[in-house]
Amino acid sequence: MSNFFExxxxxxxxxxxxxxxxxxxxRACLGGLDRNRQVRAEFVTLGHADHYAALRLTLLDNDQGVLDKLTLRFKDVWGKQKIPNNPYLRDGVDPHIWVDGNRIDWYAYHPTQEDYRQxxxxxxxxxxxxxxxVPAKDHGPKLVYICAPLRGEVEKNIEFARQKAQEVFQAGDIPVCPHLMFPPIADPGDPAQDLAAREMGLRLVEKCQQVNVYGPVTEGMWAEIHRANKLDIPVVTDSQPKGRTTPRRKKSAKREEVK
Structure with missing residues (x-):
């Protein structure tokens, strides 16, 4: 049975x-979707035993389990098919694989190369x-995320981030600096606004081709670095590319100040 489905x-x-x-x-094919996620494709029945009338695709995440499913019914993809010279199937047939004991095959209608392509x-x-x-590599300017401390001496840290963004700009790349975007419109002292700004910052990380890390690494910065690592976005510290290697956490009983 498995040989035919395979x-x-x-x-x-x-x-x-x-x-x-x-x-x-x-009856299944398993493989990769992207980092930490997989795809399973399998033939399934739709209420009629031994009639495999659809292809089901299931997206799986290593942490979250099933993300989504789609069932492609053959009759929806190919339509009802006429069977010439068959008086018993004058109205056509809904394409399906039929398991009849030890015999497995397409019932009456066999898909064409164009059907498989579709x-x-x-x-x-x-x-x-x-x-x-994954953003295609090119020779144009990169979107570079400025990952730097914010909490504590906020004004001083904003100026520090501005200087680093200027360095990136002068080097010919495009700085994406949340410190210059969110503080004027989102109060870091307001928990709801601060959380929203952090989540938006993580979305910005996803759109960048590189993350530059400056200054002591805070908890908020670790979240940005982790998001970059998950998406295989290069992380650069001290002006040296580190690939997927992140800065080492300091061993200290005192927890670093939250970004």
Whole structure:
């Protein structure tokens, strides 16, 4: 049984472009979506035993479990198919795989190469909607996130961040500096506004091609560094690229001041 399903899944996903590094097990294909997330594709029945009438795609996260599911019904993708010279199927047939004892095959209608291409494209469109896109490398200016302390001497820290942003600008890249964006409109002393500004800062990190870390690393900065690491965004400290290596936490009983 598994050999037939595997054969059909390989026609869709064997090259690894839709599902990365695919592994075929029984009726399912398992592989990568992006960092920490996977995709499972499998043939499923829809209320009629032994009639596999759809392809189901399930997105999985290492921490959160199932993120989303999509069921692609063959009749929705290909429509009802006419079967010439078959008096018993004059109205056509809804495409499905039929398991009849030890015999497994498409029932009456066998998909064409164009059918497989169409199903594959729909699966790809769905998967790509969720896949985190890694910014393409080019020779133009990078979006560089300025990761620096804020709490404590706020005015002094804002000026420090401004100077670092200016250095990035003078180097030809585009500084993204939350210290110059949020303090004028979000009060750091207001818990709700401060939390909203932090979350917005993390969203900005996701859009950047590099994160520059300046000054002593605070808890708020650790959150930004962690988000960059999760997305494989290079983190730079002391003007030296560290790739996915983050600054080492100081061993101290006293907790650092929150950013």
């Amino acid at each position: 054969q059909e899944l390989r026609k869709l996903f064997a090259d690894g472009s839709v599902i990365h590094d695919p592994v075929f097990v029984g 199903l594959r494209q729909m699966a790809s469109d769905y998967v790509e909607t969720f896949r985190i896109q």
